[in-house]
Amino acid sequence: MSIEKIIGLSPIIPVIVIKDVNDAVPLAKALLAGGIDIMEVTLRTNTALKAIELIAKEVPDMNVGAGTVCNEEDLIEAKKVGAKFVFSPGISKELIEASHIHEITLVPGVATASEVMLAQNNDIFFCKLFPASIVGGIKMLKALGGPFPKMRFCPTGGVNLDNMNEFLELENVLCIGGSWIVPDYMLKNKEFDKITQLCKEGLEKIKE
Numbered sequence: 001m002s003i004e005k006i007i008g009l010s011p012i013i014p015v016i017v018i019k020d021v022n023d024a025v026p027l028a029k030a031l032l033a034g035g036i037d038i039m040e041v042t043l044r045t046n047t048a049l050k051a052i053e054l055i056a057k058e059v060p061d062m063n064v065g066a067g068t069v070c071n072e073e074d075l076i077e078a079k080k081v082g083a084k085f086v087f088s089p090g091i092s093k094e095l096i097e098a099s100h101i102h103e104i105t106l107v108p109g110v111a112t113a114s115e116v117m118l119a120q121n122n123d124i125f126f127c128k129l130f131p132a133s134i135v136g137g138i139k140m141l142k143a144l145g146g147p148f149p150k151m152r153f154c155p156t157g158g159v160n161l162d163n164m165n166e167f168l169e170l171e172n173v174l175c176i177g178g179s180w181i182v183p184d185y186m187l188k189n190k191e192f193d194k195i196t197q198l199c200k201e202g203l204e205k206i207k208e
């Protein structure tokens, strides 16, 4: 999936940790019902790859990608099971090259000016800012806008329902990422309706 397509999807990108693989399909459907058609399933659990595979097969309207992709091997595995794109908390030459070789869109994470330079010198103009709130949040994004006017960001890490609009108002922010939209306890209790509700509330709040 191209970067243009990813950018054109939801302004909120849910960052998901799936522990029980049985939650994968109902969760993808709950997000879709709430108006969110993209999800980043982090490779933090040993069920993540299976979860991506199930979602890719059974919920075709969901654009599922892998998160926490830290090296070439992660990227290959993610692509093999049907991830349409990969997100990484960081950036490296290895990952950039792997994304070219294996033909899958990479959204790397950056936290410094040098990392933004590595991205744009490799023709990547859309990055995660991670961990957004810790590396300077709004002020950091405004500061990066000076030397890097073409770079666009998806701030993630400490971005939530209460502060997301401050981020989304910035010219260089296209969307935000966050785990808050799928709270751990809701997933544990299989409260999929509540997750749908949270998605609707989030999207509604952006419109305000």
Ligand SMILES: O=C(O)C(=O)C[C@H](O)[C@H](O)COP(=O)(O)O
Pocket (backbone or CB within 6 Å): 015, 042, 067, 068, 069, 087, 088, 089, 109, 130, 156, 157, 158, 159, 177, 178, 179, 180
């Ligand atoms: O695992 C990855 O690939 C990451 O990039 C980290 C996640 O994006 C953040 O941990 C989400 O941050 P919170 O919304 O504050 O929970």
